[in-house]
Ligand SMILES: [Zn+2]
């Protein structure tokens with residue numbers, strides 16, 4: 001089933017939920033802020049068309065990878081490379097190529113930063129676009145799921 005992580009509008013913590021069309025309110029377990037949600041049958045099937053929190057249709061996808069761990073691994077590999085003549089960096093590169101390529105992708109709502117994991121139609125969701133992000137976040141533009149066109 002699709003896993004959804006809503007960013008609390010008040011304290012910014014992640015609130016984990018599973019799509020359920022009977023659920024209309026989600027409470028943050030840190031600050032008790034209540035947020036309205038609207039899940040569709042689509043989302044129960046793992047198909048992401050519309051954000052259950054802000055009802056927008058603009059999402060981007062990225063590797064579901066903890067950047068902190070990546071930085072730590074790189075630092076370790078860089079330090080080890082002094083003794084391994086750079087071999088550890090090669091190993092890290094190969095690790096990245098084979099291991100992290102297989103990592104799941106996460107879809108993220110531009111508007112409210114809700115994260116969606118195990119999205120069945122992840123192939124339909126495009127990569128992050130800076131211009132779209134700026135226009136949605138700062139100008140409140142609604143692309144309605146359409147790609148940016150010039
Ligand atoms: Zn909260």
Ligand SMILES: [Zn+2]
Pocket residue numbers: 051052053054055056109110111112113114
């Ligand atoms: Zn949203």
